[in-house]
Amino acid sequence: MARHRNVRGYNYDEDFEEDDIYGQSVEDDYCISPSTAAQFIYSRRDNPLEEEYVSEDRAHSNYCISSHQLTGVEKAKLDLCLVRMKEVLGESVPEKVMIEALLNSRFDVQQALDSVLSQNSEQDMKTKDDETMSGGKTTKGKVRDSQTTRVESDVVPKVTKMTVSRKKKPAGFEVPCVTAEENGHNAFTSQKGHSAGDANANMGVVEILPKPAPPSQTVQASEEQAMVPTPVKKSGKTKQQIDVKAELEKRQGGKHLLNLVIIGHVDAGKSTLMGHLLYLLGNVNKRTMHKYEQESKKAGKASFAYAWVLDETGEERERGVTMDVGMTKFETKTKVITLMDAPGHKDFIPNMITGAAQADVAILVVDASRGEFEAGFETGGQTREHGLLVRSLGVTQLAVAVNKMDQVNWQQERFMEIVHKLGQFLRQAGFKELDVAYIPTSGLGGENLVTRSQSSELNKWYEGKCLLEQIDAFKSPQRSVDKPFRLCVSDVFKDQGSGFCVTGKIEAGYVQVGDRLLAMPPNETCTVKGIALHDEPVDWAAAGDHVSLTLTGMDIIKINVGYVFCCPKEPIKACVRFRARVLIFNIEIPITKGFPVLLHYQTVSEPATIRKLLNVLHKSTGEVTKKKPKCLTKGQNALIELQTQRPIALELYKDFKELGRFMLRYSGSTIAAGVVTEIKE
Incomplete structure (x- = not known):
C-alpha cells in the first residue's frame, strides 16, 4: 500500500524537463494529461441554461401531476402513456405539454397525440404567417427561436393524418409536397422496417423517425404518401438487359452456332479424321503438327499424329484410344462449329453419352476396311449402339463418313454395300433418309475432307459434297433463348x-x-x-x-x-422419383419390377431402380395395350416409374426437350431410352 501512496502523491513536474509531456511514449504523437482530461467531461452543472430548463420542466410536470391528485394506478398509467407519446414525438415536444394533453384526455394516447400535433401545427402556421407579414426578416434576438421552430417543423407539422389504434392496422401519414432536396434524407419507408411497424401497431404506437433514426425504426407509408416523389438511389453497376436474338445474329459475323459430335466404333479413325480436318483448315499450325509427327514416330505410332490434335492427354496418346470428350472450335462459311470428339471404346460409353447429349448434329465414322466395318456393325460393336444413342438423345441430322476408303482403292461397290446396310438400320433407329448423308473419306490422306477429292478413282463415280461442305449444309436448330436459364x-x-x-x-x-x-x-x-x-x-x-x-x-x-x-425465379425441379416413357432396346433378359439400372442424364450417371411397371404402350399411337405388366421385353414401349439413390434435377420432356431425355444401361450395354413424363417428388 505504501508504494501506491507514493505514486499518488508524486510530483511529476520535478522529473520531466520542459520539453517533456506527461504520458508521451515513443509510439504516440499526442497525449491527454489528467489535468486536461476534465475539459472533455460534460457536466450539466456547467450549463446553467439547460439545468434551469430541465429543473423548470420537471417542476412544472410535478405540479401538473400533483394538481390532479392522481392515485398510484393513475400515475403508472400516465407513465406508460407518456412513454408511448415520447416514442412517437421524441424530444420535439416538452414533457409538460404531453402530460397536460394526457391528463385532459384521460390517458387516451390517440386523443392526446391529436391535440398536441394540432397545437404545434397551428403554432407553425402562425410562425409562417408572421414571417410572411414581416417580409421574411427577423431580428437577432429571434434567431434561436426560429431555428428551434424549423427543427420542430421538420418532424411534426408535416404530419397531418395519423392513425393510432391498439388493433393491428397499418399506420400511415400524409406528407405535403416537398422537394427532393428537402426530403431526400428522410426516407421513412423501407422493407426492413415492416416487421417493426407491425409490432408497434399492436402496441398502439406509430413511429415517426427524425433524420438520424436507425433503419430498424421505420414505418409503413400510407397510400397518400406513395404519391409523393422520392429520390431513387441508382446503382452505378446497373445491369443492362440485352436483346439476345439480335446479339446472336451480330456475333461471329452473323454465323450460326452448331454443336457437332463425332461418334463411331473404336479405331474407326474419328480423331485422325477430325485432326486432319482441323489442320487443313489452319486451326493447327505446321510447327505444332510437325511436333506431333516427331513425337508419334518416337512412340512407334506414326499414324496417330493427327489424332493427337484432339487426344491431348498422355494416357490417351499412350493407349491410342480416345477416353474423354475432346472439344474444340472451327468455322465454316456460314457456321461456327463446336466440335466434340467422343470416345468409341465400349468402356467409355458414359463419356460418349455426355458428348452426344450436348450435340445438335453428329458425324458417324465407319471403317470401310474389309472385316472392320462388320466388326463395328454387328452385335457387340459400337456403330449400332452409337447410332441408337444419338437418335434417342435428340439428334436428327447425321453425316456418315465412310473412312479409310483408300485402303479399299475407293471401290464404289464397297461404299454402296456399307450405305445399304447402314441405311436400313438408321431408318429403323428413327432417322429420315433426307437427313442422312454418306461421304467417302480418307482421314490419314486428307481426301475429300475440306475440298472435293482430286483422286481419279473417286471422281469416276462420286460427285457429292466433301465433309466440310456437308457440315456447312447442316440446318441450325432452334435455340431456346426465351426459356428460363x-x-x-x-x-x-x-x-x-x-x-x-x-x-x-x-x-x-x-x-x-x-x-x-x-x-x-x-x-x-x-x-x-x-x-x-x-x-x-x-x-x-x-x-x-x-x-x-x-x-x-x-x-x-x-x-x-x-x-x-x-434461374432463381423459375427453378428446375429436383426429385428422386419420376415417371417416364421408355423404349426397350435389344436385351437378353426381361425387365421386371425392382430391376437395377444406371441412369444417364446429360452429364449425370446415377444408379436407379425400376420401381413400377405401369403400362405397355402402342409404339405409334401411345395407347395403353396392357396395364401393370409383369415384365418388359425387346422392342416394347412402356410407361415406368424410376427411383434414384440421390436427388437429380429434371424437367418434363414437353417443357424442355433437352432436359427431359435419358438413357438406361445395365451390365455394360444400353437397354432403353426414355423421356420424363411426370415428376413425383
Whole structure:
C-alpha cells in the first residue's frame, strides 16, 4: 500500500524537463494529461441554461401531476402513456405539454397525440404567417427561436393524418409536397422496417423517425404518401438487359452456332479424321503438327499424329484410344462449329453419352476396311449402339463418313454395300433418309475432307459434297433463348482468383455477368463473376453455347458434375422419383419390377431402380395395350416409374426437350431410352 501512496502523491513536474509531456511514449504523437482530461467531461452543472430548463420542466410536470391528485394506478398509467407519446414525438415536444394533453384526455394516447400535433401545427402556421407579414426578416434576438421552430417543423407539422389504434392496422401519414432536396434524407419507408411497424401497431404506437433514426425504426407509408416523389438511389453497376436474338445474329459475323459430335466404333479413325480436318483448315499450325509427327514416330505410332490434335492427354496418346470428350472450335462459311470428339471404346460409353447429349448434329465414322466395318456393325460393336444413342438423345441430322476408303482403292461397290446396310438400320433407329448423308473419306490422306477429292478413282463415280461442305449444309436448330436459364455442369475446377469455375452447355435461356444463379439439387445461390466462351471472356452467353462460368458466393464442395444451374425465379425441379416413357432396346433378359439400372442424364450417371411397371404402350399411337405388366421385353414401349439413390434435377420432356431425355444401361450395354413424363417428388 505504501508504494501506491507514493505514486499518488508524486510530483511529476520535478522529473520531466520542459520539453517533456506527461504520458508521451515513443509510439504516440499526442497525449491527454489528467489535468486536461476534465475539459472533455460534460457536466450539466456547467450549463446553467439547460439545468434551469430541465429543473423548470420537471417542476412544472410535478405540479401538473400533483394538481390532479392522481392515485398510484393513475400515475403508472400516465407513465406508460407518456412513454408511448415520447416514442412517437421524441424530444420535439416538452414533457409538460404531453402530460397536460394526457391528463385532459384521460390517458387516451390517440386523443392526446391529436391535440398536441394540432397545437404545434397551428403554432407553425402562425410562425409562417408572421414571417410572411414581416417580409421574411427577423431580428437577432429571434434567431434561436426560429431555428428551434424549423427543427420542430421538420418532424411534426408535416404530419397531418395519423392513425393510432391498439388493433393491428397499418399506420400511415400524409406528407405535403416537398422537394427532393428537402426530403431526400428522410426516407421513412423501407422493407426492413415492416416487421417493426407491425409490432408497434399492436402496441398502439406509430413511429415517426427524425433524420438520424436507425433503419430498424421505420414505418409503413400510407397510400397518400406513395404519391409523393422520392429520390431513387441508382446503382452505378446497373445491369443492362440485352436483346439476345439480335446479339446472336451480330456475333461471329452473323454465323450460326452448331454443336457437332463425332461418334463411331473404336479405331474407326474419328480423331485422325477430325485432326486432319482441323489442320487443313489452319486451326493447327505446321510447327505444332510437325511436333506431333516427331513425337508419334518416337512412340512407334506414326499414324496417330493427327489424332493427337484432339487426344491431348498422355494416357490417351499412350493407349491410342480416345477416353474423354475432346472439344474444340472451327468455322465454316456460314457456321461456327463446336466440335466434340467422343470416345468409341465400349468402356467409355458414359463419356460418349455426355458428348452426344450436348450435340445438335453428329458425324458417324465407319471403317470401310474389309472385316472392320462388320466388326463395328454387328452385335457387340459400337456403330449400332452409337447410332441408337444419338437418335434417342435428340439428334436428327447425321453425316456418315465412310473412312479409310483408300485402303479399299475407293471401290464404289464397297461404299454402296456399307450405305445399304447402314441405311436400313438408321431408318429403323428413327432417322429420315433426307437427313442422312454418306461421304467417302480418307482421314490419314486428307481426301475429300475440306475440298472435293482430286483422286481419279473417286471422281469416276462420286460427285457429292466433301465433309466440310456437308457440315456447312447442316440446318441450325432452334435455340431456346426465351426459356428460363438452364446449364448442366460437365466439369468443376478451382479458379486462380476468388470463386470457382464450372463448364457446360447452356440448354436454355441466357446469362450475363452479375446474374444470380441457383444450383439444384443443393439449392444454393451464387453470383456470376465472369463468362468465358471458347477461352475468350464475354459479357453474356445464350442457349447452345459451351461456356465456362466463374462463380462466387458458394462453396465448391457443394457442386458436382451433373448439377443444374438455373434461374432463381423459375427453378428446375429436383426429385428422386419420376415417371417416364421408355423404349426397350435389344436385351437378353426381361425387365421386371425392382430391376437395377444406371441412369444417364446429360452429364449425370446415377444408379436407379425400376420401381413400377405401369403400362405397355402402342409404339405409334401411345395407347395403353396392357396395364401393370409383369415384365418388359425387346422392342416394347412402356410407361415406368424410376427411383434414384440421390436427388437429380429434371424437367418434363414437353417443357424442355433437352432436359427431359435419358438413357438406361445395365451390365455394360444400353437397354432403353426414355423421356420424363411426370415428376413425383
